[in-house]
Amino acid sequence: MEKSKTKKWIGVDMDEVIADTLGELLNRYNADFGTDIGKADLIGLRFWEKIPQDHKAHVIDYFTDGEIFADLPVFDDSVEVMRELQEKYEVFITTAAMEVPSSFNAKFRWLERHFPYIPSSHIVFCGDKSVLAVDYLIDDNTRHFRRLQGEGIVFTAPHNVNETGYRRVDNWLDVRKMFL
Numbered sequence: 001m002e003k004s005k006t007k008k009w010i011g012v013d014m015d016e017v018i019a020d021t022l023g024e025l026l027n028r029y030n031a032d033f034g035t036d037i038g039k040a041d042l043i044g045l046r047f048w049e050k051i052p053q054d055h056k057a058h059v060i061d062y063f064t065d066g067e068i069f070a071d072l073p074v075f076d077d078s079v080e081v082m083r084e085l086q087e088k089y090e091v092f093i094t095t096a097a098m099e100v101p102s103s104f105n106a107k108f109r110w111l112e113r114h115f116p117y118i119p120s121s122h123i124v125f126c127g128d129k130s131v132l133a134v135d136y137l138i139d140d141n142t143r144h145f146r147r148l149q150g151e152g153i154v155f156t157a158p159h160n161v162n163e164t165g166y167r168r169v170d171n172w173l174d175v176r177k178m179f180l
């Protein structure tokens with residue numbers, strides 16, 4: 001059976017693409033431990049690789065009830081550019097929420113608040129993103145691209161700046177340039 005889409009489909013990740021999870025994490029960590037770690041200190045590193053082993057349990061606790069996701073800052077221009085993308089593409093929010101199941105509620109509320117024009121039919125809480133039938137996936141984690149049928153577009157985050165092999169966008173104005 002022939003199946004066709006009228007528009008191309010774009011999957012957009014949440015954390016580190018539209019939501020500044022790392023920024024909030026650094027705010028909390030710096031306040032709790034009297035440090036001054038910024039994003040520039042995390043080039044090529046995961047946050048977990050930067051902090052002492054014995055701080056990890058404290059940081060994991062930030063995520064326990066999932067509420068951290070309710071108040072994350074929104075990345076500049078994402079609200080406007082996503083709205084524009086929606087006119088030309090079918091846009092899906094695709095977040096690997098299974099990593100923190102307690103986050104579902106807060107993530108959903110956050111999306112309703114900042115991206116009310118994305119219908120709930122286009123919000124996908126998933127595990128392995130290679131199951132998605134999107135033509136493009138904008139994500140900061142290239143591990144999601146390895147088995148993906150569509151094209152992975154890397155959204156720049158400190159941890160991925162040295163990764164090559166994929167087209168890259170640094171911010172939402174770059175997304176507009178690439179797709180619109």
Ligand SMILES: [Mg+2]
Nearest residue numbers: 013015016140
């Ligand atoms: Mg992400």
